Amino acid sequence: MRDLDELRGLAKKAAQQAYAPYSLLRVGAALSSAAGCVYTGCNVExxxxxxxxxxxxxxxxxxVQAEGAAFRLAAIAVAAFATDGAQLPVxxxxxxxQALVEFGAEAAVTFRQPDGSWIEVLAGDLLPWRFVMPNR
Ligand SMILES: [Zn+2]
Known part of the structure; x- marks a missing residue:
């Protein structure tokens, strides 16, 4: 798994690309896969x-586009900013x-708390009663 600080930095960078003219909330995410690769994304309103x-x-x-169905989530960082650049806890x-646990319930998820610190939790702990498609 990549260093969470590295992912946090990449998430901040990804947020700069956000298209958020309605919420004015710019969000970036950076994840590492079990295969050791890093992918980023931003919100697109x-x-x-x-x-x-x-x-x-x-x-x-x-x-998923890069790794196909074998993709497994190892860790993800999420960073959010106001349009004035202030960091926001999101x-x-x-x-x-639900999407995170589909690919890695044991993945580390990190995001900012209201006091500005970063919390680290397991994806499965963020959604303990997640939907699971029943076997039919
Ligand atoms: Zn979301």
């Missing part, structure tokens, strides 16, 4: 608000939590 996408799922889509949304 749309005037038709529900079709906008989160940084975490953008990074996951890039990882945790993955519910939809992203």
């Amino acid at each position: 749309n005037g038709a608000l529900p079709i906008g996408g989160c940084a975490e799922r953008a990074a996951i889509a890039t990882a 945790s993955p949304c519910g939809a992203c939590r």
Whole structure:
């Protein structure tokens, strides 16, 4: 697994690419795969608000594109900023939590707390009652 500080730095950099004219919340994500590669993503909003996408799922889509169905999530960092550059405490949304556990319930997830420190938790702990497709 890549160093979480490295992922935090890459998440901050990815947030600079965000397209967020509606929420004014610029979010970046950087993840490492079990194969040792790093992928990033940013939020991409749309005037038709529900079709906008989160940084975490953008990074996951890039990882799957590169590694295919074998992709497994090792760690992910999420960083968020206001348009004035102030860092904001943002945790993955519910939809992203579901996406994270799909690829790695044991993955490390790190994001800022309100006091400015970074927390590190397991993806599965962010969504303990996640949906699992039943075997049929
Ligand atoms: Zn999300």
